[in-house]
Amino acid sequence: MSSRRLPYGRQHIDANDIEAVCNVLKSDFITQGPVVTQFEQTLAAYCGAAHAVAVNSATSALHIACLALEVGETDSIWTTPNTFVASANCARYCQASVDFVDIDPQTYNMCPDALANKLEHARDHDLVLPKVVIVVHFAGQSCEMDAFAKLASKYHFRLIEDASHAVGASYKEQMVGSCQYSDITIFSFHPVKIITSGEGGMALTNNDALAKKLQLFRSHGVIRPEKGHSCVDDEPWLYHQVDLGYNYRMTEVHAALGLSQLQRIDEFIDRRQALALQYNEKLSGMPLVQPFQSDLGNSALHLYPVLMPDDNDAKATRLALFQFFHQHGVGVNVHYIPVHTQPYYYALGFREGNYPIAENYYQRTLSLPLFGSMSDYEQDTVVELLHTFYDVASIRSAA
Numbered sequence: 066m067s068s069r070r071l072p073y074g075r076q077h078i079d080a081n082d083i084e085a086v087c088n089v090l091k092s093d094f095i096t097q098g099p100v101v102t103q104f105e106q107t108l109a110a111y112c113g114a115a116h117a118v119a120v121n122s123a124t125s126a127l128h129i130a131c132l133a134l135e136v137g138e139t140d141s142i143w144t145t146p147n148t149f150v151a152s153a154n155c156a157r158y159c160q161a162s163v164d165f166v167d168i169d170p171q172t173y174n175m176c177p178d179a180l181a182n183k184l185e186h187a188r189d190h191d192l193v194l195p196k197v198v199i200v201v202h203f204a205g206q207s208c209e210m211d212a213f214a215k216l217a218s219k220y221h222f223r224l225i226e227d228a229s230h231a232v233g234a235s236y237k238e239q240m241v242g243s244c245q246y247s248d249i250t251i252f253s254f255h256p257v258k259i260i261t262s263g264e265g266g267m268a269l270t271n272n273d274a275l276a277k278k279l280q281l282f283r284s285h286g287v288i289r290p291e292k293g294h295s296c297v298d299d300e301p302w303l304y305h306q307v308d309l310g311y312n313y314r315m316t317e318v319h320a321a322l323g324l325s326q327l328q329r330i331d332e333f334i335d336r337r338q339a340l341a342l343q344y345n346e347k348l349s350g351m352p353l354v355q356p357f358q359s360d361l362g363n364s365a366l367h368l369y370p371v372l373m374p375d376d377n378d379a380k381a382t383r384l385a386l387f388q389f390f391h392q393h394g395v396g397v398n399v400h401y402i403p404v405h406t407q408p409y410y411y412a413l414g415f416r417e418g419n420y421p422i423a424e425n426y427y428q429r430t431l432s433l434p435l436f437g438s439m440s441d442y443e444q445d446t447v448v449e450l451l452h453t454f455y456d457v458a459s460i461r462s463a464a
């Protein structure tokens with residue numbers, strides 16, 4: 066084994082990526098320019114969406130998605146507790162309130178039945194209904210979007226897909242990002258995700274008006290009068306700030322890397338899928354629950370989380386396994402600490418016990434290393450460590 070630490074995820078940069086970035090550095094544009102547009106158009110075409118708006122992170126994309134959907138302080142956004150904090154924080158940026166919907170114990174995604182029950186309860190008791198529901202395609206596997214879309218039309222809320230884990234995944238013959246079932250889909254290009262631009266994100270939509278708003282909020286809320294407009298003759302330098310926007314633009318340097326990585330996305334995902342199948346095989350017989358594979362589409366396999374058996378030892382076993390891996394230079398990780406148990410959300414009134422399925426899942430889960438450039442040899446190292454761990458454990462408990 067190389068002395069290099071094996072992480073749970075790692076980017077894969079090749080000579081083409083480096084050349085693409087260098088070419089941009091030698092060109093006229095460094096901040097948002099033609100390569101950003103090309104990255105947007107290529108990803109929109111790949112996903113089958115009408116528009117894509119590139120920004121400097123998925124967190125920014127979530128923020129402007131909420132702004133484009135006119136989320137404000139009297140509104141409520143519902144999301145899953147089994148996600149990165151950014152999926153909920155975007156509501157708070159808009160002064161909206163946040164609520165959560167528990168997960169399905171098999172898919173670890175937001176449970177459509179739990180959402181239906183919560184909506185019905187809210188309606189029957191005159192509680193606030195959500196303006197927007199943000200579903201998260203956990204580990205790269207799409208949520209049951211047709212069920213969520215039906216609830217969206219019944220209860221009149223808008224849908225955002227946080228597909229930070231799921232660029233390149235599919236659902237019912239459509240690519241995630243097609244926005245067939247949602248208003249806006251978000252991708253992340255953080256280095257640990259499927260493809261990277263260093264930092265970066267994208268918001269996709271089929272709605273022309275939403276695309277315009279996303280562009281507006283990305284860049285200071287400023288528009289330039291179109292050529293031929295009468296005021297341009299008098300004041301050709303004119304721009305109008307029509308709303309309160311931000312500087313969330315992606316640079317050409319980041320876009321060049323993202324666009325170059327996008328050429329290899331299928332290769333990356335094929336490799337992740339092959340590795341996941343190998344894990345399934347090599348871990349069989351071990352006391353671990355393997356991730357569920359839906360037959361409704363392809364997962365992008367951002368993560369490979371295994372669960373300890375659901376017993377009183379789960380928490381202690383998971384900690385021992387985590388420490389054992391780290392002692393041997395393998396960076397296993399835990400996804401996710403339920404968002405509602407974070408101190409910030411505790412201060413807003415959420416408590417442990419609010420979402421028992423996500424909490425039970427969290428106590429038991431461990432993400433094994435998985436990334437597009439992972440070798441069989443690296444994977445065997447992980448599997449051998451698991452064998453050693455469980456052999457030692459069974460010898461101990463026999464003694």
Ligand SMILES: *Cc1c(COP(=O)(O)O)cnc(C)c1O
Nearest residue numbers: 122123124149151229253254255
């Ligand atoms: C990574 C991630 C984000 C944030 O992405 P950034 O590009 O780092 O801002 C949001 N949601 C989920 C589910 C993520 O995994």
